[in-house]
């Protein structure tokens with residue numbers, strides 16, 4: 001039997017998809033697709049990110065957030081909507097909320113060596129105080145980008161598309177690696193939470209194990225389910241862009257990060273999601289194979305770039 005996580009999140013083994021055995025590959029596609037129709041989240045093992053590299057990134061990220069506020073503030077770059085560098089505590093709020101989340105974060109974007117048609121990617125911001133910060137960030141970014149491409153290949157097969165359908169859109173795409181610090185809670189937070197309930201904007205999100213509990217997802221029955229990855233797993237969930245492209249066949253599930261009980265207020269939480277985005281020119285028009293009499297087209301046509309712009313305004317990052 002597949003070993004069970006403590007959560008209600010299905011688990012899959014990426015090694016099955018990467019094997020040369022067609023029946024294993026097909027079984028992976030089926031399991032992943034069904035999970036994304038049902039709950040929108042899976043825990044994945046054999047994802048390609050080593051424990052050493054993950055631990056090294058956490059070490060760098062913790063050192064960064066421990067820097068004095070005035071040092072961190074110099075990495076908040078005006079005009080970039082937080083898409084590169086530092087965003088201070090309380091600035092971002094979930095769509096539809098006006099209380100800021102109880103977090104500060106850092107974002108790495110794409111590293112390109114050649115111009116990408118239709119894109120002007122801002123350069124990544126170099127942290128000079130912490131040796132290796134940018135190099136380690138880049139290595140994790142490239143590793144998770146590759147893992148994400150494999151997952152999208154499985155999704156493409158599940159949807160009846162050619163396996164490489166997403167490749168051209170995610171090659172040199174606008175993905176973001178976001179390192180988040182939720183500091184210790186020092187006063188009654190009232191109705192502010194570490195991360196208010198939301199759906200991710202992008203195609204899929206890859207989330208390596210966080211330093212503490214708190215992540216919850218909303219299942220179809222309306223119950224909040226705690227999610228914890230085993231040490232060898234990462235969580236991979238569907239975002240709104242993929243939900244939109246699939247005309248709601250695949251589900252971008254609502255999730256949040258709750259505040260810990262008072263006894264654990266002194267403990268910070270660190271978490272590092274990778275938001276896999278396509279290039280801005282990718283059409284998110286509902287796929288014809290996802291439209292039927294029972295499932296009429298639910299969204300207007302839009303490109304990924306236009307959609308991202310709309311969403312960044314709604315969460316207070318873009319003016």
Ligand SMILES: O=C(O)CCC(=O)C(=O)O
Nearest residue numbers: 195200210215257271273
């Ligand atoms: O901190 C986490 O575990 C998840 C954060 C999250 O959902 C997000 O930043 O979109």
Ligand SMILES: [Fe+2]
Nearest residue numbers: 198199200255
């Ligand atoms: Fe999220």
